[in-house]
Amino acid sequence: MSHRLAAGTEQYHTHSLAWLEDAEHGIHVPVTEIALEPSGEHPNPPVQVYRTMGPGSVPEQGLPPQREPWIIAREDTETYAARGHRLEDDGRAAVRRGAPSQRWQGRRPAPRRAKAGRTVTQMHYARRGMITPEMRYVALREGCDVELVRSEIAAGRAIIPANVNHPESEPMVIGRAFLVKINANIGNSAVTSSIADEVEKLQWATKWGADTLMDLSTGNDIHTTREWIIRNSPIPIGTVPIYQALEKVNGEANALTWEIYRDTVIEQCEQGVDYMTVHAGVLLRYVPPTADRVTGIVSRGGSILAGWCLAHHQENFLYTHFDELCEILARYDVAFSLGDGLRPGSIADANDAAQFAELDTLAELTHRAWEHDVQVMVEGPGHIPLHLVRENVERQQRLCDGAPFYTLGPLVTDIAPGYDHITSAIGATEIARYGTAMLCYVTPKEHLGLPDRDDVKTGVITYKIAAHAADIAKGHPGATARDDALSKARFEFRWRDQFGLGLDPETAVAFHDATLPAEPAKTAHFCSMCGPKFCSMRISQDIRDTYGSAEAQAAIAGMQAKSREFLAAGGQVYLPDPVVRG
């Protein structure tokens, strides 16, 4: 199996693992520290970056259950005679074989749930004024006051997805008052993918910065694949339980029942799923209005339930059993991700009656979940032209009293299959700027096929860009620190620092070397755009020399040092042409 990201592996040689400490409460939060070269005599402090990859794991062993002591110390949970794993949970192939293809052999904590009459959600604690280690952890991570975390969670404006059965996870917060987060989707493939492939996709997604991950598997070994993923995941795991329920009835939507769905939810609660997409807002009366859409219903879960409602001419069983569902999730601290089953599948269908009618119901369900102290986020579109994007988040925030919004893109045009990571990143930045708390990534394969490992990386990095650009536009404290450090490095020709501070140092180095492969070029005091003969940045330096502040002039010393260093190295760098704009 893959050991690609065994403990300690870093993205780039100037990156290292460091810790934020809350010694008083024994909380240690890992961050990636990026070492920088000095500007002449003046050292540049290292830049610390939010880190989601965890300590790294060997897939067969999984991660240590670091949250377990916190959970046990609260004395409000118990282990119990759990439903556990049944062979049929892994599908007919496993039943035929008599076993899943790769049984999980690693550590498996006994399933826990709330003691009778207790509620164990972070919202429940927050509303009672309790500050949990999970809250302290995310406050350190976000660099904010822990009281802000507690009060936002108490008000329902933020969530910490943290199933008591996923003690391996590192707490993170989703809410508009905090850094914008991104989700990556994976899922096994009946064709090519193995359990090992899925664990590697998880590690790959976290390496590049995914904040949460959804396992959308529907192939063979669903249960066991999920087990491997959860045991190895430092980030919260989400699922769409209706997918597995559908497998349990051999793909016949009409054969679904509340009992089968309920059994599947409990199975996944015991495994440690942190949030579940539930399409309880797809009501029977909302289905007809979708008939004349250009693209009808494109949400898979939404269409399963619409099909069920039509076949039985009954109300959606997820809606009619919603309170019972709340009671189950409350016992494990699983968060709702209220699915937008009627989201538009094209810009032509954006912001239509069916979409907004469902949102009204999602708002009703948000408040009902809160009555049970269950954490909630609300899912959003999809495909929306840019001028209609803002209305989506403002309407959701108003109707749902600030419950975190979790959107898919949205794509702002439908004419670029193969580039929908870009068409959606444009909409994602806009919607996050106005308050969306988490963005679900879109990969280049969207609408065309299944993302491979490279697509996962491209999707994650594209969405890190969207989330970060939104943090800056929101004026989030300290959001521009990394930009400013990189820009300063760029101006001072600290190439290695420019690479190290970027989201993807490997690609930046490769692109640089494609033009200037020579090692001296990395210490050259000019860039490939103009070459050594004429350098626009050098003229800026002369200007600083003449007019700059003491501090600005100091930086020049560093560049002149670089220059000497370069010439001393006998650095000959051939002269490419400047492909830059006037």
Place this chain on the structure above:
Amino acid sequence: MSHRLAAGTEQYHTHSLAWLEDAEHGIHVPVTEIALEPSGEHPNPPVQVYRTMGPGSVPEQGLPPQREPWIIAREDTETYAARGHRLEDDGRAAVRRGAPSQRWQGRRPAPRRAKAGRTVTQMHYARRGMITPEMRYVALREGCDVELVRSEIAAGRAIIPANVNHPESEPMVIGRAFLVKINANIGNSAVTSSIADEVEKLQWATKWGADTLMDLSTGNDIHTTREWIIRNSPIPIGTVPIYQALEKVNGEANALTWEIYRDTVIEQCEQGVDYMTVHAGVLLRYVPPTADRVTGIVSRGGSILAGWCLAHHQENFLYTHFDELCEILARYDVAFSLGDGLRPGSIADANDAAQFAELDTLAELTHRAWEHDVQVMVEGPGHIPLHLVRENVERQQRLCDGAPFYTLGPLVTDIAPGYDHITSAIGATEIARYGTAMLCYVTPKEHLGLPDRDDVKTGVITYKIAAHAADIAKGHPGATARDDALSKARFEFRWRDQFGLGLDPETAVAFHDATLPAEPAKTAHFCSMCGPKFCSMRISQDIRDTYGSAEAQAAIAGMQAKSREFLAAGGQVYLPDPVVRG
């Protein structure tokens, strides 16, 4: 030499060359026509797409001078004893050799200019109420009233870059009332690139949809490379004359003089350059304020002139000779692209005093150019955080009375070297949405190296997305037609139509085939996301069957036909897993 795009070559097999006709005036505008499959019995009309690739050319021969009759018929230009081509225009290597590396042997029209006392700009004609063939051509292309074209040009709110010495070009309009346009940059490389490579980049850029192209060459054979490009270009060509002027003084900015610059401008006017970036707004007094910026001056032209101003402690000679420059450009109908030499090089420097001071001067120069009936667009940033983008275009439009804004991106974050086509497309869509008329593309190699052919393609397609998304957000008439046709095809599983309607059919097909290579999959009435067993779109069809309008139900017939076709073909398509969100 490359024959890649010899006449008739199309992007995709369902694409063909068609014509928009203004029979009365003998005007024929090429468009790409995309043939569509029927929805059952109901034919789908072909979709016509704006086309910039021209008729295709064999590089050694160039394109036919289709505008020549229009220019001659106006009887206001004359051929004359031109400055012509001098060996030193191609740099020292050519002088040593006694010849440029590949002399242009194709057709070369005798240089023309306005007869004494005449002005031959489209603005001049428009202000006198004349409707030129160029105006009729762009009205057909844009699908608007020709009077809108004339009045926008007369008001200075739009330009048609159309040097009388570039009769091979197909007229196009740049202005906020029209489709948002994109520019691609190329330029020869002392290292790897040849004249043939540059002509191929031109053809590649136009194949994917670049509306204008800037030749930023500074290597050997500058003049001759530009000759090959202009003679083969169906789109307007822009340059930054100060680059070649700098080569003429061996790269010593201080040695530049107005006379050398003026000579270079005339040389390029005679060749047929359609617009020129002129950094006349970089005034001596604006230089000191840049000293304490994080990234100083990053515009190459801007820093050349800032360096000159400092060295001589004199005002920028482009500013002091601006009226003389207007007189020259007016005789050839070359448009100004007033360069923003002090644009920010990082989000930290965005919207600062130096940037906006220069913009005030660009507004003054815009009005001075208009006094000479010279067409003008104004260049803009650069690097701007998303929440500060809108102010840039609204301020420029106000100060410059609606003169077309031409921006570079802007990038909305600085932390993603290797992905700046994406960071900049986000800002580009935002700034175009509020009125920017043309977007200069950014490739993945920005800040790192020199774009190759693949980078040019990625940059162009990324910017087609930004420009189109902005057209939709602006509510431009008919902007969503292609989106809606593609969405309808997607819903009806017309895979080939979905590919053909996309910006990059080749990539879309490749991605689709990576998951479902089997030919039957292209007629399958389900997609790779869900597979044949369960299909969300099929349920939407059932809903239509029950509740849909007559028209909506009609489409179903088509899908059922597809289904039969697929099964008849014995179409077995293996079942991948659904990697889609809830």
